Amino acid sequence: MTAAPPPCDLSAIGRILVVKLDEVGDFVLATPFLRGLRAAAPQARILLAVREAVADLAATCPWVDGVVAPRPKEGGGIDFRGITPGGLARFAECYRVGFDLVVVPRYDFDRHGAVTLAANSRSPLVVGFSERVTPWKAEGNRGFDRAFSHVLAPPPGRHEVEQNAALLEFLGAPPDLGPPALALTDGDRAEAARLVGGAGGPRDLLVVAPGAASPRREYPADRLAVAVARLAAALDAHVAVLGTAAERKAAVLIGAALGDGPGGGQGGGFTDLTGATGLRVAAAVLERAFLAVAMDSAPAHLAAAVGTPVAVFSCHPLDGDPTHVHAPDRFRPWTGGAQGGRVLVLRPDAALAPCATSCLAAEAHCIATIDPTAAAERIVAFTEAARKGE
Secondary structure, eight states: OOOOOOSSOGGGOOEEEEEEOSOHHHHHHHHHHHHHHHHHOTTSEEEEEEOGGGHHHHTTOTTOSEEEEEEEOTTSSEEEEEOSTTHHHHHHHHHHHOOSEEEEOOOSOOOSSHHHHHHTTOOSOEEEEOTTSSHHHHHHTTTGGGGOSEEEOOOTTSOHHHHHHHHHHHTTOOOOOSOOOOOOOHHHHHHHHHHHTTOOSTTTEEEEEOOOSSGGGSOOHHHHHHHHHHHHHHHTOEEEEOSOGGGHHHHHHHHHHHTSSTTSSSSSOEEEOTTSOOHHHHHHHHHTOSEEEEESSHHHHHHHHTTOOEEEEOOSOTTSOTTSTTOHHHHSOOOSSOHHHHEEEEOOSSOOTTOOSSOOOSSSOGGGGSOHHHHHHHHHHHHHHHHHTO
């Protein structure tokens, strides 16, 4: 059986809109798609729509010609903010003339209006994943397939980078399964160096990111502090804690476990960076580290994208549903094939009742069953193996 021909010739198309209205980690995992799309359509003007929460990362993306951030207007409709210089003008020009192709590279359900924006683009070609690909999407996005001229329904359970590669193939482009990539500036790296002071050599900075989008995905801060103190002592590391101001309480607990000061406590010092960085500077701090410890959240994906080995605490049990939105099978940090050597996922052995195929609790629940001492031992072994593989 021969494959259907692609819906367009990417090498001849003029104006493309990519609608990526989701979270920071989703954007990082979409960078191979953007890279592959640019390689297949070097002549095209590619515009990218992202949420304002992602704008800091998207602003330096080298594979698009402009970035905008849509937001609801008071009284109805959509307003747009230009993220890159001239981005809003380029978007307006393409919208006025008409986009030749609109792509929505999001496999699971849309909660931020991406399909609405795509449907209102007036493009003859609107391509995305079917509402039927997951139960959650079928329920939350019922009827959304009508917005597309072409829908894909690849099987569930594959990693998001692989799903986006299937989208590239559908468009007639070679799939890009390479590592995610971020474009950091010299200013980002200089600010990261200033924030961590003398730390950040190739073997002494350990970055910890205790936050996640939901409490069930956060390893309890008191248990995390125990694990980090053991790591810092075993690896003689200077610890920096990254996150928003909401993670400051966790940083205080970690600092107390370390002695809260250079030369004090266990390891080689402590720096609290919660609330102190934007996304690109956070990525630049992670780039200076020999190891990142994070939750199933954006910092884990930032670390992988800058080449730093990362240990991830996940709430999804080992015997959990591999198609679930919390499943590492779908959302673990992607390193372009070398997953085992650069990414360690720490998971509960089994769900804690009443949870079954995934953790559904409002607070930290299944994830809290991970033993901090055992976790630290696994992370030390992982770090040593990663160093040998450098």
